[in-house]
Amino acid sequence: EDQVTQSPEALRLQEGESSSLNCSYTVSGLRGLFWYRQDPGKGPEFLFTLYSAGEEKEKERLKATLTKKESFLHITAPKPEDSATYLCAVGGSQGNLIFGKGTKLSVKP
Amino acid sequence: EAGVVQSPRYKIIEKKQPVAFWCNPISGHNTLYWYRQNLGQGPELLIRYENEEAVDDSQLPKDRFSAERLKGVDSTLKIQPAELGDSAVYLCASGGNRDRDTGELFFGEGSRLTVL
Numbered sequence: 621e622d623q624v625t626q627s628p629e630a631l632r633l634q635e636g637e638s639s640s641l642n643c644s645y646t647v648s649g650l651r652g653l654f655w656y657r658q659d660p661g662k663g664p665e666f667l668f669t670l671y672s673a674g675e676e677k678e679k680e681r682l683k684a685t686l687t688k689k690e691s692f693l694h695i696t697a698p699k700p701e702d703s704a705t706y707l708c709a710v711g712g713s714q715g716n717l718i719f720g721k722g723t724k725l726s727v728k729p
Numbered sequence: 730e731a732g733v734v735q736s737p738r739y740k741i742i743e744k745k746q747p748v749a750f751w752c753n754p755i756s757g758h759n760t761l762y763w764y765r766q767n768l769g770q771g772p773e774l775l776i777r778y779e780n781e782e783a784v785d786d787s788q789l790p791k792d793r794f795s796a797e798r799l800k801g802v803d804s805t806l807k808i809q810p811a812e813l814g815d816s817a818v819y820l821c822a823s824g825g826n827r828d829r830d831t832g833e834l835f836f837g838e839g840s841r842l843t844v845l
Contacts, residue, residue: 654833661839709771716777
């Protein structure tokens with residue numbers, strides 16, 4: 621069964637304090653690993669797609685990396701506006717996205 | 730460019746009452762998804778359309794949920810009768826021809842349902 625597990629569930633950082641979020645997955649035939657950002661009361665917003673181990677993608681203070689079993693979302697020198705829930709998803713065998721529960725990030729000034 | 734539009738944003742109903750949600754996807758997007766998101770959880774797929782055809786409805790509780798996508802554009806998700814456990818945010822998303830490969834879905838703001 622395709623499965624996505626994210627950790628930690630919640631993360632509180634001070635502004636400028638870099639850290640990483642983890643997404644581990646089990647899937648029969650990875651079709652892609654996807655990161656989304658979700659603000660309160662909003663729908664998820666697409667960030668990155670990673671296809672193969674060793675691949676990296678960057679956007680502003682965010683960098684996503686992928687291994688054969690997990691993905692990391694690195695946040696460098698975060699700002700309060702980076703506060704959100706970050707969702708990881710994998711492409712399932714049925715052609716749909718399977719989401720994890722997310723990591724709620726809070727960045728305090 | 731307008732994003733995915735959903736209505737209503739909020740709905741409060743008594744259990745056993747019916748409710749319907751409407752979604753207008755991004756123009757030109759042929760795939761449309763309905764997801765349900767419970768508090769503190771990730772979105773879970775209910776149904777996926779490619780144009781007018783429901784290609785994956787395996788997770789849709791068909792005894793009380795129904796959906797339609799007329800003319801391959803707008804879509805409606807209906808619950809009848811609603812149960813307490815149906816309280817959640819119902820998200821609509823659309824994607825272009827390559828969304829199954831890129832994973833890039835565009836989500837609406839969701840419809841928050843509270844069943845009392």
